[in-house]
Amino acid sequence: MSAETRRYLELRADTELAEQEAVRREAGWQGLAACRDHDVNEFYMVERENLSSWKRRVWAAKQVCAGCIVKSECLEKALKNGEHGVWGDTTEGERMDIKRRRLVKR
């Protein structure tokens, strides 16, 4: 890779970071959520859904969360508000474990 190409890529990365920061400031962290273009209903268990169906949807939701740059903000909100469904790359049960571990550390 040439020095010019490297410099171009560095400038582009800096620009992307600056743009992300502007969005974050303007819209809050939700403006950067990887799930913002997805059907959020996919992140919640539906009434009478069987476990294998829910597990498949949890897996799919977590694929979205895996690439999300605001995962920690999302997780903290879910922990604070006791949200249902997949938030911050975790299920409700996983968040209960996190809460328990945090309580033990105190």
Ligand code: SF4
């Ligand atoms: S971590 Fe997952 S649920 Fe939270 S904002 Fe990102 S994609 Fe959405």
